Amino acid sequence: SIAAPSITVAPGKTQTVTPAADWLAPLLWTPGTPNLYRATAELRQDNAAADRLTTTFGFREFTAKGRDFLLNGRRQVLLRTSWLIGGASDRRELALRMVRDETSRYNCIRQHLGFINPHVIAQADASGMMIIPEFWGFYQNSNKPFPISQADAWAPNTVETMQRLVKRYRNHPSVIMWSITNETFWNSETPEHMAVAERLIAGIKAVDPTRLLQADAGVSYGGRLPTINIHYPEGSGDISKGEPDTVGRLYDNSGWVVPNDFAWLKKEGVSRAWRSSFTWDRPLMIGEFYARDGDEPERYTPYAGDASYDHTAWRWQDFGGRDALSTRNNPWIDMVKMSCDHYRAAGVACLNPWT
Numbered sequence: 001s002i003a004a005p006s007i008t009v010a011p012g013k014t015q016t017v018t019p020a021a022d023w024l025a026p027l028l029w030t031p032g033t034p035n036l037y038r039a040t041a042e043l044r045q046d047n048a049a050a051d052r053l054t055t056t057f058g059f060r061e062f063t064a065k066g067r068d069f070l071l072n073g074r075r076q077v078l079l080r081t082s083w084l085i086g087g088a089s090d091r092r093e094l095a096l097r098m099v100r101d102e103t104s105r106y107n108c109i110r111q112h113l114g115f116i117n118p119h120v121i122a123q124a125d126a127s128g129m130m131i132i133p134e135f136w137g138f139y140q141n142s143n144k145p146f147p148i149s150q151a152d153a154w155a156p157n158t159v160e161t162m163q164r165l166v167k168r169y170r171n172h173p174s175v176i177m178w179s180i181t182n183e184t185f186w187n188s189e190t191p192e193h194m195a196v197a198e199r200l201i202a203g204i205k206a207v208d209p210t211r212l213l214q215a216d217a218g219v220s221y222g223g224r225l226p227t228i229n230i231h232y233p234e235g236s237g238d239i240s241k242g243e244p245d246t247v248g249r250l251y252d253n254s255g256w257v258v259p260n261d262f263a264w265l266k267k268e269g270v271s272r273a274w275r276s277s278f279t280w281d282r283p284l285m286i287g288e289f290y291a292r293d294g295d296e297p298e299r300y301t302p303y304a305g306d307a308s309y310d311h312t313a314w315r316w317q318d319f320g321g322r323d324a325l326s327t328r329n330n331p332w333i334d335m336v337k338m339s340c341d342h343y344r345a346a347g348v349a350c351l352n353p354w355t
Contacts, residue, residue: 028072029058029173031107034128036173056125058173064212064226064283069349071176078130078350080108082288084115092119099123110134110216110287110352113182116165124174133169134179134216135162151196159203170208177212178204183231185215186275189222197221216287219276229285229350233273234261234339257302258338265346283349290336290354 004019027035036058043051061072068075081102085095095117102109107130111117114136124131138146138158146154162180169175180200185193201213201224215221217231234246234256247257264273271280336353343351 025059027059029060029125029128030072031103031128031130034058034126034173036125055171056122057171058125060173062130062176062212067280067283067347067349069283077344077348078108078285079106080110080132080285080287080350080352081106082110082112082352082354083117083120084112085117085120095119096123099127099129103127103129108132108176108350110179113137116169118169121169121172121174125172129174130176131172131174132177132179132214133165133175135165135181137181137184139184148190148192148196151192151199155196155199159200162200162204163207166204166207170211175211177214177227178208180204180213180215180218180225182215183217185218185221187219187277189219194222194224197224201225214285214287216285217275219278220282227283227285227349228278228280229287230273230276230278231286231288232290233264233276233286234289256335256339258342262339262342262346265343265348267347284347285350285352286343286348287350287352288354289339289352 002019002021004017007015007017009015027033029035036056038054038056040052040054042049061070062076063070069078070076083098085098096119099109099120100123107128109120109124109129110132111120111134113134116133121131121133123129135158138154162178166178180197185197197215201221204213212226214225214227214229216229218225218229220228246261265271265280267280269279271278340351340353
């Protein structure tokens with residue numbers, strides 16, 4: 001129990017009181033031991049409770065050191081999936097059940113493109129699932145709804161929206177970092193783009209200075225972020241930009257070949273993949289990938305050989321589709337597994353197969 005001094009507040013006025021006490025946290029929050037505490041703040045008037053607010057929280061430290069993420073001082077690889085599940089009340093039970101089910105396959109969920117479901121975060125606190133909420137995309141696509149030349153018109157509102165979300169969810173131990181956006185500023189490090197990036201970063205840090213930041217497919221915003229995040233590095237390279245060509249482009253029907261088509265990742269010097277160029281000096285997050293090109297069986301033969309043509313295992317026309325994904329010993333799944341194995345052996349800090 002932490003006592004606060006009694007105060008008298010005049011009509012129309014505000015006053016801030018900050019009760020505090022030091023104590024040791026006996027139990028830390030981790031995916032394996034999701035220990036939670038509850039803090040109840042009570043406003044009393046004339047010896048009766050006039051208002052009460054209870055907040056669930058946990059003690060844990062999530063940081064970056066070199067190329068690794070550390071959770072309570074121990075290396076933690078994020079095995080992540082991305083969700084597009086909204087916060088509607090009729091989806092609450094579905095969200096809770098899905099979080100519980102996903103703990104056997106993943107340890108982290110990105111709440112993709114602003115679908116920040118509060119039920120998911122609350123269940124993640126209790127289940128030990130790590131969460132990366134992602135703010136909605138301020139896209140710079142052909143329709144230009146957010147033209148960079150008019151950033152002064154939309155950037156302040158974008159910062160305010162981000163700050164409101166951070167304030168709402170910053171007490172949850174499952175929230176390990178914030179994702180600024182998805183597939184925006186794809187390696188666009190012009191002074192105009194980076195000026196906006198700096199405003200967004202500063203706005204988030206003003207209300208939460210402790211958490212790491214990332215931008216899915218935004219690389220590192222020219223070194224301004226403590227993480228590197230890329231999408232589909234195995235995509236067809238642009239040779240004119242120094243991106244590596246792939247075996248699949250050199251030879252018809254060759255598919256993806258491990259490790260050849262992953263030779264772009266270098267621990268020293270500059271790594272160049274599709275729409276990304278970086279020096280690997282901080283945690284690398286491959287935010288979306290699948291290591292495949294098309295649904296033709298020939299594309300899978302380097303992994304599965306003649307098994308790609310086994311019509312008794314799956315229908316050819318559904319190869320690579322949902323029906324095939326539910327089939328055991330599927331060559332598409334084998335490809336994803338081999339890609340994950342290669343990236344994990346290389347030391348990638350976060351994997352998010354696009355399944």
